[in-house]
Amino acid sequence: MIENLVNDLQQKFGESKISLVEGVKQDTIIVSEDILTELCLYLRDSPSYYFDFLANISAVDYHPENRFALVYNLASLPYQTQMTIRVELTVENRTAENLPEIPSVASVWRTADWHEREAFDLMGIYFTGHPDLRRILLPDDWEGFPLRKDYEDAESYHGIPIKGE
Protein backbone atom coordinates (compact mmCIF):
# COMPACT_ATOMS: atom_id res chain seq x y z
CA MET A 1 0.00 0.00 0.00
CA ILE A 2 2.77 2.40 0.95
CA GLU A 3 4.54 1.81 -2.39
CA ASN A 4 1.41 2.88 -4.26
CA LEU A 5 1.18 5.97 -2.12
CA VAL A 6 4.82 6.86 -2.77
CA ASN A 7 4.43 6.24 -6.52
CA ASP A 8 1.39 8.44 -6.66
CA LEU A 9 3.10 11.22 -4.73
CA GLN A 10 6.22 10.95 -6.88
CA GLN A 11 4.14 11.33 -10.03
CA LYS A 12 2.38 14.33 -8.62
CA PHE A 13 5.26 16.20 -7.00
CA GLY A 14 8.32 14.92 -8.87
CA GLU A 15 10.48 11.90 -8.20
CA SER A 16 13.36 13.79 -6.65
CA LYS A 17 11.23 15.38 -3.95
CA ILE A 18 9.89 12.23 -2.34
CA SER A 19 11.56 9.02 -1.27
CA LEU A 20 10.66 6.06 0.86
CA VAL A 21 12.81 4.80 3.72
CA GLU A 22 11.90 1.38 5.01
CA GLY A 23 12.33 1.18 8.73
CA VAL A 24 12.61 -1.87 10.94
CA LYS A 25 8.97 -1.58 11.99
CA GLN A 26 7.51 1.55 10.45
CA ASP A 27 8.24 3.13 7.08
CA THR A 28 8.90 6.80 6.60
CA ILE A 29 8.40 9.04 3.58
CA ILE A 30 11.06 11.69 3.20
CA VAL A 31 9.77 14.89 1.70
CA SER A 32 11.62 17.92 0.47
CA GLU A 33 10.64 21.03 2.39
CA ASP A 34 9.57 23.23 -0.54
CA ILE A 35 6.53 21.05 -1.35
CA LEU A 36 5.58 20.26 2.25
CA THR A 37 2.44 22.40 2.53
CA GLU A 38 1.08 21.37 -0.87
CA LEU A 39 1.75 17.73 -0.13
CA CYS A 40 0.06 17.89 3.26
CA LEU A 41 -2.97 19.57 1.73
CA TYR A 42 -3.11 16.86 -0.92
CA LEU A 43 -2.80 14.07 1.65
CA ARG A 44 -5.56 15.61 3.73
CA ASP A 45 -8.05 16.24 0.95
CA SER A 46 -7.43 13.50 -1.60
CA PRO A 47 -10.34 11.02 -1.42
CA SER A 48 -8.05 8.00 -1.62
CA TYR A 49 -6.04 8.90 1.52
CA TYR A 50 -7.87 11.40 3.77
CA PHE A 51 -5.07 11.86 6.27
CA ASP A 52 -7.23 14.22 8.25
CA PHE A 53 -5.66 13.70 11.68
CA LEU A 54 -2.23 15.08 12.53
CA ALA A 55 -1.23 13.15 15.62
CA ASN A 56 2.20 14.51 16.37
CA ILE A 57 5.09 16.66 15.20
CA SER A 58 8.51 15.89 16.64
CA ALA A 59 11.70 17.75 15.96
CA VAL A 60 14.92 15.73 16.14
CA ASP A 61 18.43 17.05 16.59
CA TYR A 62 21.38 15.19 15.03
CA HIS A 63 24.21 16.79 16.97
CA PRO A 64 27.19 17.00 16.20
CA GLU A 65 26.00 17.27 12.57
CA ASN A 66 24.29 20.56 11.80
CA ARG A 67 21.18 18.68 10.86
CA PHE A 68 17.63 18.59 12.15
CA ALA A 69 14.57 16.63 11.15
CA LEU A 70 10.87 17.14 11.60
CA VAL A 71 8.65 14.10 11.81
CA TYR A 72 4.92 14.29 11.17
CA ASN A 73 2.76 11.37 12.30
CA LEU A 74 -0.51 11.33 10.39
CA ALA A 75 -3.58 9.17 10.73
CA SER A 76 -6.62 8.73 8.57
CA LEU A 77 -9.87 8.32 10.45
CA PRO A 78 -11.99 7.06 7.52
CA TYR A 79 -9.41 4.51 6.33
CA GLN A 80 -7.84 3.73 9.72
CA THR A 81 -4.31 4.04 8.34
CA GLN A 82 -1.18 5.75 9.62
CA MET A 83 1.84 7.27 7.94
CA THR A 84 4.98 9.15 8.81
CA ILE A 85 6.47 12.08 6.91
CA ARG A 86 9.95 13.30 7.58
CA VAL A 87 11.62 16.51 6.46
CA GLU A 88 15.38 16.87 6.74
CA LEU A 89 16.81 20.31 7.48
CA THR A 90 20.46 21.26 7.26
CA VAL A 91 21.86 24.51 8.60
CA GLU A 92 25.28 26.10 8.32
CA ASN A 93 25.73 26.74 12.00
CA ARG A 94 23.83 26.37 15.24
CA THR A 95 23.67 29.97 16.40
CA ALA A 96 20.43 31.54 17.60
CA GLU A 97 20.50 33.87 14.57
CA ASN A 98 20.43 31.00 12.12
CA LEU A 99 17.46 28.80 12.92
CA PRO A 100 16.43 26.11 10.44
CA GLU A 101 13.37 27.20 8.49
CA ILE A 102 10.42 25.18 7.30
CA PRO A 103 6.96 26.12 6.04
CA SER A 104 4.20 25.83 8.61
CA VAL A 105 1.38 23.33 8.14
CA ALA A 106 -0.91 25.12 10.59
CA SER A 107 -3.09 26.14 7.65
CA VAL A 108 -3.69 22.46 6.85
CA TRP A 109 -4.23 21.04 10.34
CA ARG A 110 -4.88 23.63 13.00
CA THR A 111 -3.50 21.33 15.66
CA ALA A 112 -0.08 21.96 14.09
CA ASP A 113 -0.21 25.45 15.62
CA TRP A 114 0.70 24.29 19.11
CA HIS A 115 2.95 21.45 17.97
CA GLU A 116 5.01 23.88 15.91
CA ARG A 117 5.15 26.37 18.73
CA GLU A 118 6.55 23.60 20.89
CA ALA A 119 9.18 22.71 18.29
CA PHE A 120 10.13 26.39 18.02
CA ASP A 121 10.27 26.72 21.79
CA LEU A 122 12.33 23.67 22.65
CA MET A 123 14.27 22.91 19.47
CA GLY A 124 14.53 26.28 17.74
CA ILE A 125 12.89 25.55 14.40
CA TYR A 126 11.44 28.59 12.63
CA PHE A 127 8.12 27.96 10.87
CA THR A 128 7.43 30.42 8.07
CA GLY A 129 3.82 31.48 7.73
CA HIS A 130 2.87 30.39 11.24
CA PRO A 131 -0.02 32.49 12.64
CA ASP A 132 1.26 32.87 16.20
CA LEU A 133 4.86 31.71 16.59
CA ARG A 134 6.04 32.33 20.13
CA ARG A 135 7.29 30.18 22.98
CA ILE A 136 4.66 27.93 24.51
CA LEU A 137 6.10 25.93 27.41
CA LEU A 138 8.98 28.16 28.48
CA PRO A 139 8.78 31.83 29.49
CA ASP A 140 8.88 34.31 26.61
CA ASP A 141 12.30 35.66 27.64
CA TRP A 142 14.04 32.29 27.87
CA GLU A 143 17.38 32.07 26.09
CA GLY A 144 18.35 29.08 24.00
CA PHE A 145 16.57 25.92 22.97
CA PRO A 146 16.76 23.26 25.69
CA LEU A 147 16.03 20.15 23.65
CA ARG A 148 19.06 20.71 21.42
CA LYS A 149 21.84 18.33 22.29
CA ASP A 150 24.37 21.16 22.61
CA TYR A 151 22.22 23.22 24.97
CA GLU A 152 23.86 24.39 28.16
CA ASP A 153 21.86 25.82 31.03
CA ALA A 154 22.33 29.45 31.90
CA GLU A 155 23.78 30.24 35.30
CA SER A 156 20.68 32.04 36.48
CA TYR A 157 17.27 33.19 35.35
CA HIS A 158 16.20 36.64 36.63
CA GLY A 159 18.70 36.36 39.46
CA ILE A 160 17.53 32.88 40.48
CA PRO A 161 20.32 30.31 40.21
CA ILE A 162 19.14 27.41 38.06
CA LYS A 163 22.20 25.16 37.97
CA GLY A 164 21.08 22.47 40.33
CA GLU A 165 23.68 20.24 41.90
Place this chain on the structure above:
Amino acid sequence: MLEKYNQGYQKYIDKIASVGSTEMVINMGPQHPSTHGVLRLELITDGEIVKDVIPHLGYLHRCFDKHAESMSYGKSIPFTDRLDYLASMNNSHSFVMGVERMLGIDDKLPKRVEYIRVLVCELNRIASHLIAVGTYGIDIGAFTPFLWCFRDREHIMNMLEWASGSRMLYNYIWVGGLFYDLPVGFEERCVDFVKYFRPKLDELDEILTNNEIFIQRTANIGVLPADVAINYGCSGPMLRASGIKWDLRRVDGYSVYPELDFEIPVGQGLAGTVGDCWDRYKVRVDEMRESLKIIEQCLDRLMSDFARLPDFDPRALVPKKVNLKAQSYYVRSENPKGELGFYFETQDKSDIPRRVKARGPSFNNLSVLPELGKGVLIADLIAILGSIDIVLGEVDR
Protein backbone atom coordinates in the same frame (compact mmCIF):
# COMPACT_ATOMS: atom_id res chain seq x y z
CA MET B 1 17.67 37.07 18.43
CA LEU B 2 16.62 38.11 14.97
CA GLU B 3 13.68 40.46 14.58
CA LYS B 4 11.55 37.93 12.74
CA TYR B 5 11.93 35.25 15.40
CA ASN B 6 10.38 37.68 17.84
CA GLN B 7 7.46 38.71 15.65
CA GLY B 8 4.96 36.29 17.18
CA TYR B 9 5.64 37.57 20.68
CA GLN B 10 5.42 41.17 19.49
CA LYS B 11 2.07 40.43 17.87
CA TYR B 12 0.75 39.03 21.14
CA ILE B 13 2.00 42.08 23.10
CA ASP B 14 0.36 44.39 20.57
CA LYS B 15 -2.90 42.48 20.84
CA ILE B 16 -3.03 42.87 24.62
CA ALA B 17 -1.98 46.54 24.38
CA SER B 18 -4.67 47.34 21.83
CA VAL B 19 -7.56 46.13 23.98
CA GLY B 20 -10.29 48.78 23.72
CA SER B 21 -11.73 50.86 26.55
CA THR B 22 -14.94 48.81 26.66
CA GLU B 23 -13.00 45.57 26.97
CA MET B 24 -11.04 44.13 29.85
CA VAL B 25 -8.17 41.67 30.18
CA ILE B 26 -8.75 39.12 32.93
CA ASN B 27 -6.29 36.54 34.16
CA MET B 28 -7.86 33.24 35.09
CA GLY B 29 -5.36 31.03 36.83
CA PRO B 30 -2.75 29.68 37.36
CA GLN B 31 -4.12 29.34 40.87
CA HIS B 32 -7.80 29.27 39.94
CA PRO B 33 -9.40 25.99 41.12
CA SER B 34 -11.54 25.58 38.01
CA THR B 35 -8.49 25.48 35.74
CA HIS B 36 -7.70 22.01 37.18
CA GLY B 37 -4.09 22.69 37.94
CA VAL B 38 -1.76 25.42 36.87
CA LEU B 39 -3.24 26.58 33.59
CA ARG B 40 -3.36 30.32 33.04
CA LEU B 41 -6.00 31.70 30.72
CA GLU B 42 -5.82 35.28 29.62
CA LEU B 43 -9.32 36.42 28.71
CA ILE B 44 -10.28 39.49 26.73
CA THR B 45 -13.81 40.19 27.86
CA ASP B 46 -16.57 42.59 27.00
CA GLY B 47 -18.74 42.61 30.07
CA GLU B 48 -19.64 38.99 30.70
CA ILE B 49 -18.84 37.89 27.14
CA VAL B 50 -15.46 36.34 26.36
CA LYS B 51 -13.99 37.85 23.20
CA ASP B 52 -10.78 35.89 23.14
CA VAL B 53 -8.98 33.23 25.15
CA ILE B 54 -5.19 33.04 25.23
CA PRO B 55 -3.94 29.97 27.14
CA HIS B 56 -0.50 30.15 28.74
CA LEU B 57 1.05 26.78 29.49
CA GLY B 58 4.26 25.54 30.97
CA TYR B 59 3.89 26.07 34.70
CA LEU B 60 4.30 22.32 35.20
CA HIS B 61 6.90 21.69 32.49
CA ARG B 62 9.28 19.03 33.77
CA CYS B 63 11.25 18.26 30.60
CA PHE B 64 10.01 14.71 30.06
CA ASP B 65 11.57 14.58 26.59
CA LYS B 66 14.97 15.68 27.85
CA HIS B 67 14.89 13.22 30.74
CA ALA B 68 13.91 10.34 28.48
CA GLU B 69 16.82 11.16 26.16
CA SER B 70 19.35 10.83 28.94
CA MET B 71 18.46 7.44 30.40
CA SER B 72 17.60 3.94 29.27
CA TYR B 73 14.04 2.93 28.42
CA GLY B 74 13.22 1.13 31.66
CA LYS B 75 14.28 4.09 33.74
CA SER B 76 11.88 6.38 31.89
CA ILE B 77 8.78 4.47 33.01
CA PRO B 78 8.44 6.35 36.33
CA PHE B 79 8.57 9.60 34.34
CA THR B 80 5.75 8.46 32.09
CA ASP B 81 3.67 7.83 35.24
CA ARG B 82 3.96 11.52 35.97
CA LEU B 83 2.63 12.69 32.60
CA ASP B 84 -1.05 12.06 33.21
CA TYR B 85 -0.79 11.43 36.92
CA LEU B 86 -4.45 10.44 37.17
CA ALA B 87 -3.97 7.50 34.79
CA SER B 88 -0.40 6.34 35.36
CA MET B 89 -1.06 2.74 34.38
CA ASN B 90 -2.30 3.74 30.93
CA ASN B 91 0.75 5.93 30.35
CA SER B 92 3.30 3.29 31.21
CA HIS B 93 1.34 0.71 29.25
CA SER B 94 1.64 2.85 26.13
CA PHE B 95 5.35 3.56 26.59
CA VAL B 96 6.16 -0.06 27.41
CA MET B 97 4.16 -1.28 24.43
CA GLY B 98 6.25 0.90 22.13
CA VAL B 99 9.55 -0.44 23.47
CA GLU B 100 8.28 -4.03 23.35
CA ARG B 101 7.17 -3.68 19.75
CA MET B 102 10.56 -2.30 18.77
CA LEU B 103 12.18 -5.22 20.56
CA GLY B 104 9.77 -7.65 18.90
CA ILE B 105 8.66 -9.29 22.14
CA ASP B 106 5.12 -7.92 22.17
CA ASP B 107 3.56 -11.16 20.90
CA LYS B 108 5.61 -13.38 23.23
CA LEU B 109 4.19 -11.99 26.45
CA PRO B 110 2.23 -14.42 28.62
CA LYS B 111 -1.52 -13.91 28.42
CA ARG B 112 -1.75 -13.48 32.15
CA VAL B 113 0.55 -10.47 31.96
CA GLU B 114 -1.58 -8.93 29.21
CA TYR B 115 -4.82 -9.49 31.11
CA ILE B 116 -3.39 -8.02 34.29
CA ARG B 117 -2.23 -4.99 32.30
CA VAL B 118 -5.66 -4.45 30.80
CA LEU B 119 -7.29 -4.99 34.19
CA VAL B 120 -5.21 -2.35 35.97
CA CYS B 121 -5.48 0.04 33.01
CA GLU B 122 -9.26 -0.15 33.04
CA LEU B 123 -9.36 0.30 36.81
CA ASN B 124 -7.23 3.37 36.32
CA ARG B 125 -9.48 4.57 33.51
CA ILE B 126 -12.45 4.46 35.88
CA ALA B 127 -10.46 6.36 38.51
CA SER B 128 -9.52 9.02 35.97
CA HIS B 129 -13.08 9.39 34.71
CA LEU B 130 -14.36 9.61 38.29
CA ILE B 131 -12.11 12.62 38.81
CA ALA B 132 -13.26 14.13 35.52
CA VAL B 133 -16.92 13.67 36.39
CA GLY B 134 -16.60 14.68 40.03
CA THR B 135 -14.59 17.83 39.46
CA TYR B 136 -16.85 18.73 36.56
CA GLY B 137 -19.77 18.67 38.98
CA ILE B 138 -17.91 20.96 41.34
CA ASP B 139 -17.10 23.38 38.48
CA ILE B 140 -20.80 23.67 37.77
CA GLY B 141 -21.71 23.95 41.45
CA ALA B 142 -22.72 20.41 42.44
CA PHE B 143 -20.70 19.44 45.48
CA THR B 144 -22.12 16.04 46.47
CA PRO B 145 -21.12 14.05 43.34
CA PHE B 146 -17.55 15.20 43.89
CA LEU B 147 -17.43 13.57 47.31
CA TRP B 148 -19.13 10.43 46.04
CA CYS B 149 -16.70 10.10 43.15
CA PHE B 150 -13.69 10.56 45.38
CA ARG B 151 -15.05 8.01 47.83
CA ASP B 152 -15.36 5.42 45.05
CA ARG B 153 -12.03 6.36 43.50
CA GLU B 154 -10.35 5.72 46.83
CA HIS B 155 -11.31 2.04 46.56
CA ILE B 156 -9.46 1.82 43.24
CA MET B 157 -6.47 3.69 44.63
CA ASN B 158 -6.29 1.27 47.56
CA MET B 159 -6.45 -1.73 45.27
CA LEU B 160 -3.74 -0.44 42.95
CA GLU B 161 -1.62 0.48 45.97
CA TRP B 162 -1.96 -3.07 47.12
CA ALA B 163 -0.74 -4.34 43.75
CA SER B 164 2.09 -1.88 43.12
CA GLY B 165 3.02 -0.32 46.45
CA SER B 166 2.16 3.21 45.48
CA ARG B 167 -1.10 5.10 45.51
CA MET B 168 -0.96 7.15 42.31
CA LEU B 169 2.40 6.69 40.56
CA TYR B 170 2.74 2.97 40.18
CA ASN B 171 5.74 1.97 38.05
CA TYR B 172 3.93 -1.37 37.84
CA ILE B 173 4.07 -2.19 34.12
CA TRP B 174 7.60 -2.93 33.01
CA VAL B 175 9.17 -3.55 29.64
CA GLY B 176 8.58 -7.26 29.08
CA GLY B 177 6.32 -7.88 32.04
CA LEU B 178 5.17 -6.60 35.38
CA PHE B 179 6.70 -5.52 38.65
CA TYR B 180 4.94 -8.37 40.51
CA ASP B 181 2.05 -10.68 39.99
CA LEU B 182 -1.23 -9.52 41.53
CA PRO B 183 -1.36 -10.00 45.29
CA VAL B 184 -3.27 -13.06 46.51
CA GLY B 185 -6.93 -12.16 46.84
CA PHE B 186 -6.82 -9.19 44.44
CA GLU B 187 -9.21 -10.76 41.96
CA GLU B 188 -11.81 -11.49 44.63
CA ARG B 189 -11.58 -7.97 46.00
CA CYS B 190 -11.94 -6.64 42.47
CA VAL B 191 -15.11 -8.71 41.95
CA ASP B 192 -16.49 -7.17 45.14
CA PHE B 193 -15.61 -3.71 43.87
CA VAL B 194 -17.47 -4.23 40.59
CA LYS B 195 -20.53 -5.40 42.53
CA TYR B 196 -20.28 -2.37 44.78
CA PHE B 197 -19.60 0.17 42.06
CA ARG B 198 -22.29 -0.61 39.50
CA PRO B 199 -25.21 0.69 41.63
CA LYS B 200 -23.13 3.75 42.47
CA LEU B 201 -23.08 4.69 38.79
CA ASP B 202 -26.87 4.61 38.76
CA GLU B 203 -26.89 6.89 41.79
CA LEU B 204 -24.54 9.22 39.96
CA ASP B 205 -26.94 9.29 37.02
CA GLU B 206 -29.77 10.27 39.31
CA ILE B 207 -27.96 13.05 41.09
CA LEU B 208 -25.95 14.54 38.23
CA THR B 209 -26.49 13.20 34.72
CA ASN B 210 -30.24 13.75 34.64
CA ASN B 211 -30.20 16.70 36.99
CA GLU B 212 -32.19 19.56 35.48
CA ILE B 213 -29.80 22.26 36.74
CA PHE B 214 -26.81 20.35 35.42
CA ILE B 215 -28.42 19.91 32.01
CA GLN B 216 -29.27 23.63 31.88
CA ARG B 217 -25.64 24.45 32.50
CA THR B 218 -24.12 22.00 30.02
CA ALA B 219 -26.53 21.18 27.17
CA ASN B 220 -25.94 23.20 23.98
CA ILE B 221 -22.86 24.81 25.55
CA GLY B 222 -19.49 24.56 23.84
CA VAL B 223 -20.68 22.60 20.83
CA LEU B 224 -17.70 21.07 19.03
CA PRO B 225 -18.48 19.92 15.46
CA ALA B 226 -16.76 16.74 14.35
CA ASP B 227 -14.68 18.36 11.57
CA VAL B 228 -13.30 21.00 13.92
CA ALA B 229 -12.50 18.32 16.49
CA ILE B 230 -10.51 16.31 13.95
CA ASN B 231 -8.73 19.37 12.62
CA TYR B 232 -7.61 20.34 16.11
CA GLY B 233 -6.34 16.82 16.80
CA CYS B 234 -8.88 16.13 19.54
CA SER B 235 -9.13 12.52 20.57
CA GLY B 236 -10.67 10.31 23.19
CA PRO B 237 -13.99 11.29 24.78
CA MET B 238 -13.70 14.75 23.13
CA LEU B 239 -13.80 13.23 19.65
CA ARG B 240 -16.31 10.53 20.50
CA ALA B 241 -18.70 13.07 22.00
CA SER B 242 -18.71 14.80 18.61
CA GLY B 243 -20.18 11.62 17.16
CA ILE B 244 -17.13 9.85 15.78
CA LYS B 245 -16.61 6.25 16.77
CA TRP B 246 -12.85 6.35 17.16
CA ASP B 247 -11.33 4.28 19.92
CA LEU B 248 -7.77 3.02 19.53
CA ARG B 249 -8.56 0.00 21.66
CA ARG B 250 -10.72 -1.12 18.74
CA VAL B 251 -8.92 0.56 15.83
CA ASP B 252 -5.45 -0.74 16.68
CA GLY B 253 -6.66 -3.68 18.73
CA TYR B 254 -3.55 -3.70 20.88
CA SER B 255 -2.91 -6.00 23.85
CA VAL B 256 -5.89 -8.34 24.44
CA TYR B 257 -8.62 -5.84 23.60
CA PRO B 258 -9.70 -7.77 20.46
CA GLU B 259 -10.67 -10.69 22.73
CA LEU B 260 -12.86 -8.51 24.92
CA ASP B 261 -16.41 -7.46 24.34
CA PHE B 262 -17.25 -3.80 24.91
CA GLU B 263 -19.10 -0.97 23.22
CA ILE B 264 -17.74 2.42 22.22
CA PRO B 265 -20.07 5.13 23.50
CA VAL B 266 -20.48 8.17 21.26
CA GLY B 267 -22.24 11.46 21.77
CA GLN B 268 -25.85 11.44 20.62
CA GLY B 269 -27.01 14.86 21.70
CA LEU B 270 -29.65 13.43 24.05
CA ALA B 271 -29.82 16.64 26.09
CA GLY B 272 -29.04 19.17 23.38
CA THR B 273 -26.70 19.12 20.40
CA VAL B 274 -24.15 16.46 19.46
CA GLY B 275 -20.75 17.50 20.78
CA ASP B 276 -21.88 19.78 23.61
CA CYS B 277 -20.52 19.71 27.16
CA TRP B 278 -23.23 17.32 28.35
CA ASP B 279 -22.30 14.82 25.64
CA ARG B 280 -18.65 14.91 26.66
CA TYR B 281 -19.68 14.28 30.24
CA LYS B 282 -22.06 11.50 29.23
CA VAL B 283 -19.47 9.67 27.12
CA ARG B 284 -17.23 9.46 30.20
CA VAL B 285 -20.02 8.08 32.37
CA ASP B 286 -20.87 5.48 29.73
CA GLU B 287 -17.22 4.56 29.35
CA MET B 288 -17.05 3.74 33.04
CA ARG B 289 -19.81 1.17 32.51
CA GLU B 290 -17.92 -0.31 29.55
CA SER B 291 -14.72 -0.44 31.60
CA LEU B 292 -16.59 -2.38 34.27
CA LYS B 293 -17.60 -4.86 31.59
CA ILE B 294 -13.97 -5.22 30.50
CA ILE B 295 -12.86 -5.67 34.11
CA GLU B 296 -15.40 -8.43 34.65
CA GLN B 297 -14.20 -10.29 31.57
CA CYS B 298 -10.55 -9.90 32.58
CA LEU B 299 -11.30 -11.19 36.06
CA ASP B 300 -13.17 -14.08 34.56
CA ARG B 301 -10.15 -15.14 32.49
CA LEU B 302 -7.67 -14.40 35.26
CA MET B 303 -9.52 -16.74 37.59
CA SER B 304 -10.06 -19.54 35.05
CA ASP B 305 -7.85 -19.91 31.94
CA PHE B 306 -4.93 -17.83 33.13
CA ALA B 307 -5.18 -18.45 36.84
CA ARG B 308 -2.30 -17.86 39.19
CA LEU B 309 0.43 -20.51 39.09
CA PRO B 310 3.08 -20.88 41.77
CA ASP B 311 5.97 -20.78 39.28
CA PHE B 312 4.62 -17.90 37.18
CA ASP B 313 7.21 -15.16 36.85
CA PRO B 314 5.89 -11.87 35.45
CA ARG B 315 9.49 -10.65 35.03
CA ALA B 316 10.61 -13.60 32.92
CA LEU B 317 10.84 -11.57 29.71
CA VAL B 318 12.16 -8.34 31.20
CA PRO B 319 15.33 -7.63 29.18
CA LYS B 320 18.53 -6.89 31.07
CA LYS B 321 19.54 -4.34 28.48
CA VAL B 322 17.36 -2.93 25.73
CA ASN B 323 19.42 -3.17 22.56
CA LEU B 324 17.71 -1.76 19.52
CA LYS B 325 18.66 -1.08 15.94
CA ALA B 326 18.51 2.55 14.84
CA GLN B 327 14.89 3.15 13.92
CA SER B 328 11.96 5.39 14.47
CA TYR B 329 8.66 4.24 15.87
CA TYR B 330 5.40 5.91 16.81
CA VAL B 331 3.18 4.09 19.27
CA ARG B 332 -0.29 5.22 20.26
CA SER B 333 -2.83 3.97 22.72
CA GLU B 334 -6.12 5.02 24.21
CA ASN B 335 -5.62 6.95 27.41
CA PRO B 336 -8.69 8.04 29.42
CA LYS B 337 -8.10 11.51 27.96
CA GLY B 338 -7.48 10.44 24.36
CA GLU B 339 -4.68 9.30 22.10
CA LEU B 340 -1.43 9.10 24.00
CA GLY B 341 1.47 8.67 21.62
CA PHE B 342 5.19 8.24 21.99
CA TYR B 343 7.56 8.90 19.15
CA PHE B 344 10.86 7.06 19.56
CA GLU B 345 14.01 7.54 17.62
CA THR B 346 16.68 5.09 18.68
CA GLN B 347 20.37 4.92 17.91
CA ASP B 348 22.66 1.99 17.23
CA LYS B 349 24.73 0.46 20.02
CA SER B 350 23.05 2.37 22.75
CA ASP B 351 20.16 1.72 25.11
CA ILE B 352 19.50 5.45 25.33
CA PRO B 353 17.08 6.85 22.76
CA ARG B 354 18.06 9.78 20.59
CA ARG B 355 14.62 11.31 20.86
CA VAL B 356 11.44 10.53 22.73
CA LYS B 357 8.46 12.77 22.21
CA ALA B 358 5.28 12.36 24.19
CA ARG B 359 2.08 13.34 22.43
CA GLY B 360 -0.25 14.27 25.23
CA PRO B 361 -3.97 14.05 24.51
CA SER B 362 -4.79 16.90 26.88
CA PHE B 363 -2.32 19.18 25.07
CA ASN B 364 -4.21 18.74 21.81
CA ASN B 365 -7.66 18.75 23.39
CA LEU B 366 -6.85 22.01 25.15
CA SER B 367 -5.73 23.67 21.91
CA VAL B 368 -9.37 23.81 20.78
CA LEU B 369 -10.33 26.01 23.77
CA PRO B 370 -9.69 29.38 22.03
CA GLU B 371 -12.04 28.20 19.28
CA LEU B 372 -14.78 27.02 21.68
CA GLY B 373 -14.36 29.95 24.04
CA LYS B 374 -15.04 32.79 21.59
CA GLY B 375 -18.29 34.61 22.33
CA VAL B 376 -19.42 32.59 25.34
CA LEU B 377 -20.17 33.78 28.88
CA ILE B 378 -17.38 33.56 31.43
CA ALA B 379 -19.41 31.05 33.47
CA ASP B 380 -19.81 28.89 30.36
CA LEU B 381 -16.09 29.00 29.72
CA ILE B 382 -15.64 27.21 33.06
CA ALA B 383 -18.16 24.60 31.94
CA ILE B 384 -16.33 24.13 28.62
CA LEU B 385 -12.90 23.89 30.22
CA GLY B 386 -14.17 21.35 32.74
CA SER B 387 -15.70 19.23 30.00
CA ILE B 388 -12.38 19.02 28.15
CA ASP B 389 -10.91 17.26 31.20
CA ILE B 390 -7.28 18.32 31.07
CA VAL B 391 -4.45 17.18 33.29
CA LEU B 392 -1.71 19.76 33.37
CA GLY B 393 0.96 17.17 33.99
CA GLU B 394 0.39 16.03 30.44
CA VAL B 395 -0.28 19.39 28.82
CA ASP B 396 3.08 20.69 30.01
CA ARG B 397 4.91 17.36 30.22
